[in-house]
Amino acid sequence: xxxxxxxRQLVDYRTSLYxxxxxxxxxxxxxxxxxxxxxxxxxxxxxxxxxDSERLLNELSKALEQQVIDFKRMDAQxxxxxxxxxxxxxxxxxxxCIVFRNYCEAQNVEGxxxxxxxxxxxxxxxxxxxxxxxxxxxxxxxxxxxxxV
Amino acid sequence: MELMKSENIVxxxxxQPQEExxxxxxxxxxxxxxxxxxxxxxxxxxxxxxxxxxxxxYQVTCVESGEKALEYLGLLHHSSPASSSSSQHxxxxxxxxxxxxxxxxxxMPGTSGYDLLKRIKGSSWKxxxxxxxxxxxVPSRISMCLEGGAEEFMxxxxxxxxxxxxxxxxxxxxxxx
Numbered sequence: 165x166x167x168x169x170x171x172r173q174l175v176d177y178r179t180s181l182y183x184x185x186x187x188x189x190x191x192x193x194x195x196x197x198x199x200x201x202x203x204x205x206x207x208x209x210x211x212x213x214x215x216d217s218e219r220l221l222n223e224l225s226k227a228l229e230q231q232v233i234d235f236k237r238m239d240a241q242x243x244x245x246x247x248x249x250x251x252x253x254x255x256x257x258x259x260x261c262i263v264f265r266n267y268c269e270a271q272n273v274e275g276x277x278x279x280x281x282x283x284x285x286x287x288x289x290x291x292x293x294x295x296x297x298x299x300x301x302x303x304x305x306x307x308x309x310x311x312x313v
Numbered sequence: 314m315e316l317m318k319s320e321n322i323v324x325x326x327x328x329q330p331q332e333e334x335x336x337x338x339x340x341x342x343x344x345x346x347x348x349x350x351x352x353x354x355x356x357x358x359x360x361x362x363x364x365x366x367x368x369x370x371y372q373v374t375c376v377e378s379g380e381k382a383l384e385y386l387g388l389l390h391h392s393s394p395a396s397s398s399s400s401q402h403x404x405x406x407x408x409x410x411x412x413x414x415x416x417x418x419x420x421m422p423g424t425s426g427y428d429l430l431k432r433i434k435g436s437s438w439k440x441x442x443x444x445x446x447x448x449x450x451v452p453s454r455i456s457m458c459l460e461g462g463a464e465e466f467m468x469x470x471x472x473x474x475x476x477x478x479x480x481x482x483x484x485x486x487x488x489x490x
Contacts, residue, residue: 190470197364197473205364212357243420247448248357251470 167309174300175312181297186290191253195313210294213252217287220245224280228273238276239268245283256286347483348372352382352417352429353446362416362471369476379424382417388436412441413483418469419447419454427458434462442482446471 165173181187198205220241227238246261260283267275301311349371351362359375366373376382383389415433419426426445433443442464447454455466464482467475 193470193472194361197361197368199368202364209357209360212360216355216357240422243448244355247355247469250448251355251357251361 167304167307170300170304170307171309171312174297174304177297177300181293185255186293188253188255190251194252207298210252210298213248213254214291216248217245217257221280221284221287228277228280233271233273233276235268235271235276239265242268254287254290257283257290260286346370346372347413348374348411349414349416350382350385350412351375352377352379352415352421352426354378354418354421358418358469365471365473365476368473369480379417379421379426379429382415382429383424383432386412386433386436386438388432388438412438414442414444414479416444416446416479419445419458420449427461430458430461430463442485444479444482 182191194206194209223241224238227234227241242261242264246258246265249255249257249261260279264276264279264283267279304311349366351359351366351373353359353362353375354377356377359377363373363375374385376385380389415429415438417426417429424432426447430443430445433439433441439462443462444465444467445458445463446467446469448469450468458466465478467478
């Protein structure tokens with residue numbers, strides 16, 4: 165695939181992520197902060213998000229396996245996940261966290277379990293999509309091109 | 314090869330008046346850059362905030378908790394600011410660095426942003442503007458912080474355009490020369 169095709173593919177892919185609600189405006193903000201002094205800024209922030217999210221999702225799984233469920237602690241953790249997904253523009257994950265928090269507040273175990281599954285699912289999707297997007301960007305850079313805005 | 318005359322050897326050379334001026338100007342510019350203390354328990358938000366602030370030419374120090382912020386400001390063991398090696402008991406200096414603005418997240422474990430705000434306002438740092446940030450738009454929380462002395466309450470995630478508001482506060486707090 166030649167450079168122009170790669171660049172077009174990237175633009176289309178990115179656009180679809182916004183259209184399908186995977187990403188929101190905040191992701192654009194992130195990109196606008198990247199410059200020659202910090203060419204890997206977006207990848208770095210997103211990597212932090214991946215690490216942080218996986219940690220939180222693990223802790224939430226464990227919390228729901230306990231005999232006595234600490235809803236307050238879970239709520240704090242979902243709040244963190246909501247915050248970080250909001251900060252990078254991971255729109256669907258963020259929206260699910262809001263629902264999740266409601267179930268925590270209501271101390272609804274079934275609801276929490278279901279929500280956790282949904283969040284894990286959406287997280288998996290956005291992770292795959294962002295990784296694909298970064299790969300495309302790298303291909304473009306390797307081919308000597310620049311990443312279209 | 315020409316013998317280097319002693320007066321041309323770099324280390325012995327006295328800076329010319331023009332260069333001296335340039336060096337002083339550079340140092341002054343650094344001194345004049347606003348220094349922001351950013352407090353947030355989220356590593357992602359700290360990274361974002363740091364970038365936003367640096368992109369606006371501020372100097373930034375990030376800490377991960379209210380306790381660390383109090384420590385930085387010399388307020389951890391209650392009493393007066395820790396006497397640092399800098400001889401001046403300048404109210405707005407610690408560890409040799411001035412602090413022009415404090416930006417803190419509201420929800421943090423341990424010392425919350427609100428706790429931090431109250432501590433700061435009850436100390437010799439009270440004239441430093443404090444901006445509280447939160448991902449939640451809760452009117453009672455907002456008024457509580459503003460009444461507690463916060464200069465501004467901002468919703469996360471912050472954007473570059475939000476920093477313009479901050480600039481106004483910083484300029485206000487500058488002593489008139």
